Amino acid sequence: xxxxxxxxxxxxxxxxxxxxxxxxxxxxxxxxxxxxxxxxxxxxxxxxxxxxxxxxxxxxxxxxxxxxxxxxxxxxxxxxxxxxxxxxxxxxxxxxxxxxxxxxxxxxxxxxxxxxxxxxxxxxxxxxxxxxxxxxxxxxxxxxxxxxxxxxxxxxxxxxxxxxxxxxxxxxxxxxxxxxxxxxxxxxxxxxxxxxxxxxxxxxxxxxxxxxxxxxxxxxxxxxxxxxxxxxxxxxxxxxxxxxxxxxxxxxxxxxxxxxxxxxxxxxxxxxxxxxxxxxxxxxxxxxxxxxxxxxxxxxxxxxxxxxxxxxxxxxxxxxxxxxxxxxxxxxxxxxxxxxxxxxxxxxxxxxxxxxxxxxxxxxxxxxxxxxxxxxxxxxxxxxxxxxxxxxxxxxxxxxxxxxxxxxxxxxxxxxxxxxxxxxxxxxxxxxxxxxxxxxxxxxxxxxxxxxxxxxxxxxxxxxxxxxxxxxxxxxxxxxxxxxxxxxxxxxxxxxxxxxxxx
Ligand SMILES: Cc1cc2nc3c(=O)[nH]c(=O)nc-3n(C[C@H](O)[C@H](O)[C@H](O)COP(=O)(O)O)c2cc1C
Numbered sequence: 001x002x003x004x005x006x007x008x009x010x011x012x013x014x015x016x017x018x019x020x021x022x023x024x025x026x027x028x029x030x031x032x033x034x035x036x037x038x039x040x041x042x043x044x045x046x047x048x049x050x051x052x053x054x055x056x057x058x059x060x061x062x063x064x065x066x067x068x069x070x071x072x073x074x075x076x077x078x079x080x081x082x083x084x085x086x087x088x089x090x091x092x093x094x095x096x097x098x099x100x101x102x103x104x105x106x107x108x109x110x111x112x113x114x115x116x117x118x119x120x121x122x123x124x125x126x127x128x129x130x131x132x133x134x135x136x137x138x139x140x141x142x143x144x145x146x147x148x149x150x151x152x153x154x155x156x157x158x159x160x161x162x163x164x165x166x167x168x169x170x171x172x173x174x175x176x177x178x179x180x181x182x183x184x185x186x187x188x189x190x191x192x193x194x195x196x197x198x199x200x201x202x203x204x205x206x207x208x209x210x211x212x213x214x215x216x217x218x219x220x221x222x223x224x225x226x227x228x229x230x231x232x233x234x235x236x237x238x239x240x241x242x243x244x245x246x247x248x249x250x251x252x253x254x255x256x257x258x259x260x261x262x263x264x265x266x267x268x269x270x271x272x273x274x275x276x277x278x279x280x281x282x283x284x285x286x287x288x289x290x291x292x293x294x295x296x297x298x299x300x301x302x303x304x305x306x307x308x309x310x311x312x313x314x315x316x317x318x319x320x321x322x323x324x325x326x327x328x329x330x331x332x333x334x335x336x337x338x339x340x341x342x343x344x345x346x347x348x349x350x351x352x353x354x355x356x357x358x359x360x361x362x363x364x365x366x367x368x369x370x371x372x373x374x375x376x377x378x379x380x381x382x383x384x385x386x387x388x389x390x391x392x393x394x395x396x397x398x399x400x401x402x403x404x405x406x407x408x409x410x411x412x413x414x415x416x417x418x419x420x421x422x423x424x425x426x427x428x429x430x431x432x433x434x435x436x437x438x439x440x441x442x443x444x445x446x447x448x449x450x451x452x453x454x455x456x457x458x459x460x461x462x463x464x465x466x467x468x469x470x471x472x473x474x475x476x477x478x479x480x481x482x483x484x485x486x487x488x489x490x491x492x493x494x495x496x497x498x499x500x501x502x503x
Pocket of ligand 1 (some may be wrong): 094121163164182183184185186187198199201202203204205235236237238326332333336
């Protein structure tokens with residue numbers, strides 16, 4: 001039995017056909033300039049929860065003979081993210097439970113129990129990637145990055161940017177797909193055959209790079225632009241423990257990932273790839289990358305990152321070039337981040353059971369603020385929950401502010417959260433201030449790069465030794481009175497005079 005709700009999407013075109021049948025994919029024939037215009041259009045579409053958009057006539061000034069149309073906004077809604085994983089959106093929390101079980105130090109007692117709890121486990125236990133002989137669907141072409149409709153997203157960007165390439169790396173030694181890392185890292189195009197790969201130092205790709213550097217060897221790198229949606233999303237989901245992204249894709253697809261050999265380097269890439277770039281990074285060669293507009297809503301500083309040399313470029317027949325922009329929310333990474341909270345939540349609850357729910361507001365760069373709803377039963381518990389949160393996953397060390405509230409507060413409603421802070425916290429007693437903790441490298445508000453403070457706000461009702469005073473009773477109306485008032489209000493709306501209608 002499969003955990004999928006939807007038919008298999010073996011390649012991107014099958015997913016796009018599905019989205020089209022759901023009214024969730026649109027082709028747009030008008031010429032759109034890949035210099036700024038595509039980003040400006042995409043921002044308007046994503047802000048309205050609009051469809052995945054294939055811009056069939058990308059142009060750059062007068063140039064319009066690109067090798068592929070431009071696909072943007074593929075994962076611009078929670079629904080399309082869930083659908084890409086093969087499920088309906090309401091099943092995302094269940095998927096989170098399943099992934100938490102893969103992390104669990106105590107595996108389910110028996111395989112039968114695992115299958116019963118999480119039907120996807122069956123596929124999960126058989127996910128070793130499968131190597132195939134060759135990929136006939138891919139045709140080599142003149143290796144030239146300038147033939148792709150690579151967007152320039154923001155006016156002061158340092159150049160065109162490949163934004164949705166899956167960068168596939170491996171450690172030195174024999175080519176073994178089980179050791180591969182897949183991550184989405186932006187790439188600044190320097191010329192037809194060169195680009196800079198910006199992997200942040202703690203990313204899987206950067207870790208492999210350091211191993212090649214230590215040996216002083218040239219590092220092979222394969223980049224896939226566009227492929228089946230589960231593999232695309234596996235490259236951004238924080239994979240649990242030692243489960244590789246390819247294994248994760250196999251779990252979502254309910255069948256092991258199929259990999260075809262590269263033409264010029266000792267590596268394999270997903271068979272579903274639309275565009276494959278093969279190349280290498282020479283030992284010690286770096287270049288200044290950026291500045292580029294980023295998800296923070298600002299331009300990053302320029303910094304040195306390794307240079308990728310393109311050896312070979314292969315395309316599927318009628319390929320699409322997948323792209324996006326990063327900027328102040330809403331952008332695709334912020335929508336993905338929001339959906340990923342469903343995946344984090346069970347992992348969090350496994351470790352800190354009093355955390356009932358967590359919300360990372362997309363407007364706060366998706367991770368710099370967290371609101372925790374806790375089931376509080378003893379004094380000091382909000383502080384314990386906040387400290388546990390910061391320590392649990394490496395990415396939570398980038399959360400600068402944590403607000404802990406009680407179970408009656410709607411953590412997605414700012415008015416409710418602000419009310420809790422205003423009425424349940426005292427600045428002298430309820431602020432937890434930490435200094436010199438790890439923070440986002442991209443956070444220029446911290447005094448030094450990578451090191452800064454944290455603030456926890458305990459906005460829960462104080463109990464026991466936390467206070468000498470008793471908290472006042474919260475105003476509520478009896479449920480039956482509310483129900484009668486709802487009916488009365490409906491009558492009021494129906495009879496209100498034209499022009500003074502109460503919404
Ligand atoms: C559109 C998009 C662009 C991204 N760009 C970058 C980037 O430039 N550098 C980076 O380190 N992470 C970037 N990320 C985040 C990583 O891809 C993501 O955290 C991934 O899980 C990292 O995988 P890894 O831990 O295996 O390295 C981006 C994510 C998305 C969705």
